[in-house]
Every structure is written in structure tokens, then in C-alpha cells.
Amino acid sequence: MLKYALKRLVTAVPTLFVIVTLAFFLIRVAPGGPFDLDRPLAxxxxxxxxxxxxxxxxxxxxxxxxxxxxxxGDFGPSFVYRDFTVGELFASGLPVSIQLGASALLLALVLGICLGTWAALKHNRAGDVAAVTVATFGITVPPFVVAPLLSLIFGVWLGWLPAGGWGEGALANKILPIVTLALPQIAVVTRLTRAAMIEALSSHPVRTARAYGLGAWTMVVVHALRSALLPVVSYAGPAAAALLTGSVVVETIFGVPGIGRYFVLGALSRDYTLVMGTVVVVASFVILFNLAVDLIYGLIDPRVRYG
CATH class of the missing domain: 1.20.5 (Single alpha-helices involved in coiled-coils or other helix-helix interfaces)
Structure with a gap:
């Protein structure tokens, strides 16, 4: 497995090189420049x-x-935040985004797998319909609707949690952003787990285990769930990268100082180095997460072999 991982990391270098090259030239083809203002400079x-x-x-x-x-390892100076380099901006914002993204992904995986398994066991019954309805609602309602609604209910009306701000990383300030980020992912993981569990429960190995009189817990957790986790693991890699850098709406609404906002701000301001730094970070995380998914595959499915 170590040899396979090292080989994947080596082959990832040309991929990252192509991504950096395309991003470098594409952003410069776009109209405007980093110093084009409403009032032109002398x-x-x-x-x-x-x-x-x-x-x-x-x-x-x-x-x-x-x-x-x-x-x-030098991303260069920022054209918008002229007192900071891109590396300094990421050093302060990346840990915040990692905390939110990792917590949201963990919450989504735990709740989504539990709900999906429960829905599969209640297939075509009231529990299944309820889980699918909740999952559909979570997918269709966008974060820019959920975030202000949660902030209004729990922050303003009830006063249970802060309506915004980071509060130096206090747990109370993290809850609403994490829940907002996790809700769509919970819905997707629930649907993936439900579909995979329904198929796994009707597979020949599980039917054989049921015929041998194995308990429901052993049959579901040891046999069916292990097989049903494969599509969830495949989805978790891209989802982790998306949660890490795609939380610009959530970070803006709740006033969280993460890196999600840097990409949009850099693109709008033609901050070449800031956009390039964000592209490099995102691409690197996508490559690493996909490698992690491939390695986890081998732990879940013993049929997977690394050549």
C-alpha cells in the first residue's frame, strides 16, 4: 500500500502542474487587472x-x-491585502476552514450513514419515506437560505447561540456554521447509504448470513454496512474538498475568517496570486483526499488489491 501511495503522489505532480498552468493563463486572459479601479490610477x-x-x-x-x-512554497504577495502575502492569509484562514469543514463532514457521515441505514431497514415504510423527505429537503434548500434562517431562529429569537462571529474559535460560534455546511451533505450521504444498503441487504452474502441465523446486528453492521460504505467513501473525498473551500456563503453570513471568501474576492478583484494560491490549495486537497479514498477502499473491501 505504501508503494502505491508513493506512486500516486509522484503521478499527482504532473496533474498539479497542468492545473497551475491552466489557471495561471486563464485568469490573465480575463478582462481587467488587479489595479483597475472605478477611478483609474495615474x-x-x-x-x-x-x-x-x-x-x-x-x-x-x-x-x-x-x-x-x-x-x-512562496505564493507571492496579495494584490488586494497589500500588507500580507498569500501564505500569511492562508496561515490564518486555512485552520478555520479546516475546523469547519472537518466537523461538518464528520457530522454528515455519522448522521447520514445512520439515517440511510435506518431508511433501508424500513424500506417502503413510514420511516423510509420520512428519511427520504428530509434528505430531499436538505438537498434542495441552499445554504444561503438555511444560514440566515438558523441565525435568526437560534441567534436572534431564542438567543441560544451567537448569530455570527468567530469568537476566537469558541464552540458556540461554530455550531451554526457547521450545521449549515453539514445539512446538504447529510442529505446526500443518507440517500447514498440508503440505496447501497437496500442493494446490500438483498445480496447473496447477506441472504446467506440471514439463512445461517446470524443476528440482525451482525448481518447489518458487519456484512451489509461494510459493502454499503463504498459509495459513501467515494463521495467523501470530493465532499471534503468542497466543504474546505466552498463555504464562502456560510463564512460570509456568519462572519467566519476562513479562506472560502478569498477565492471569490480574489477573482472579482483580479488578485492573481490570491486566486492562484487558492487553486493550488484546492487542487492539492482534492488529490490527497482522492488518494485517501483509494486507500480506505482497500481497508473496507478486501477484494481491492494495490499493484
Whole structure:
């Protein structure tokens, strides 16, 4: 397994290189620049800024310079937050996004697997219909509706939790953002687990185990659930990356200082280095999460072999 993991990491380098290259040139093809304001700057000021940030150099030279800096772990200075480098912004925002994303994913997996298993055991009965209805509601209602609603109910009306803010990472400030992020994922995991469990419960190994008189707990947890977890594990990899960086709406509504907002702000402001840094971080996490999914596959399904 270690040899397989190392091989995947080595082959991920060209993939990351292609992603960085495409992102570098695509963002520069887009109209506008990082210093295009509503009130244009004086030509002398614009010339000085372009010289300081080396935007007056040929594009190929900028590209090679960025690759060289990136190889040393330097994402460059931010064009919007001019007192900070992109690395400094990520150093403060990434741990916050990781906390929210990891907590939301864990909550989604636990509740989604439990609800999906329960729905499969109550197939075509009231419990199944209720679980599917709740899952459908969770998928269709977007976070920008759920977040203000939760903040209004639990933060303003009831006063149980803070309506917004990070509060230096206090648990009370994390609950509403985590729940908002987790609800759509709970719905998806519930539907995936339900469909896989229904198929697993009707499979030949589980039917044989039932014929041998094994208990319901052993039959469901040891045999059926292990097989049903495979599609959930496949979904968990991309979901983890999405939760980590795609929480811009939740972070904005609740005032959470994560990195999700940086990507949108950088794209709107043509902050080349901030957008590139976000692309590199997201791509790296996607590659690592997909590798983790492949390795977990081997632990769940003994038929998987790594060549």
C-alpha cells in the first residue's frame, strides 16, 4: 500500500502542474487587472505598481517566476491585502476552514450513514419515506437560505447561540456554521447509504448470513454496512474538498475568517496570486483526499488489491 501511495503522489505532480498552468493563463486572459479601479490610477502610479509586482514583464517570464516561487512554497504577495502575502492569509484562514469543514463532514457521515441505514431497514415504510423527505429537503434548500434562517431562529429569537462571529474559535460560534455546511451533505450521504444498503441487504452474502441465523446486528453492521460504505467513501473525498473551500456563503453570513471568501474576492478583484494560491490549495486537497479514498477502499473491501 505504501508503494502505491508513493506512486500516486509522484503521478499527482504532473496533474498539479497542468492545473497551475491552466489557471495561471486563464485568469490573465480575463478582462481587467488587479489595479483597475472605478477611478483609474495615474499612469505613473500604474506603471510603478506593475513594476513592483513585475506585471510589466513578459507573460512567459511571469509564469516561470511564479513556478520557481511556488516550488519554494512562496505564493507571492496579495494584490488586494497589500500588507500580507498569500501564505500569511492562508496561515490564518486555512485552520478555520479546516475546523469547519472537518466537523461538518464528520457530522454528515455519522448522521447520514445512520439515517440511510435506518431508511433501508424500513424500506417502503413510514420511516423510509420520512428519511427520504428530509434528505430531499436538505438537498434542495441552499445554504444561503438555511444560514440566515438558523441565525435568526437560534441567534436572534431564542438567543441560544451567537448569530455570527468567530469568537476566537469558541464552540458556540461554530455550531451554526457547521450545521449549515453539514445539512446538504447529510442529505446526500443518507440517500447514498440508503440505496447501497437496500442493494446490500438483498445480496447473496447477506441472504446467506440471514439463512445461517446470524443476528440482525451482525448481518447489518458487519456484512451489509461494510459493502454499503463504498459509495459513501467515494463521495467523501470530493465532499471534503468542497466543504474546505466552498463555504464562502456560510463564512460570509456568519462572519467566519476562513479562506472560502478569498477565492471569490480574489477573482472579482483580479488578485492573481490570491486566486492562484487558492487553486493550488484546492487542487492539492482534492488529490490527497482522492488518494485517501483509494486507500480506505482497500481497508473496507478486501477484494481491492494495490499493484
Amino acid at each position: 499612469p505613473s502610479v500604474m506603471e510603478s505598481l506593475n513594476r513592483i509586482y513585475r506585471l510589466d514583464a513578459p507573460l512567459w517570464e511571469q509564469y516561470l517566476s511564479y513556478l520557481g516561487n511556488l516550488a519554494h
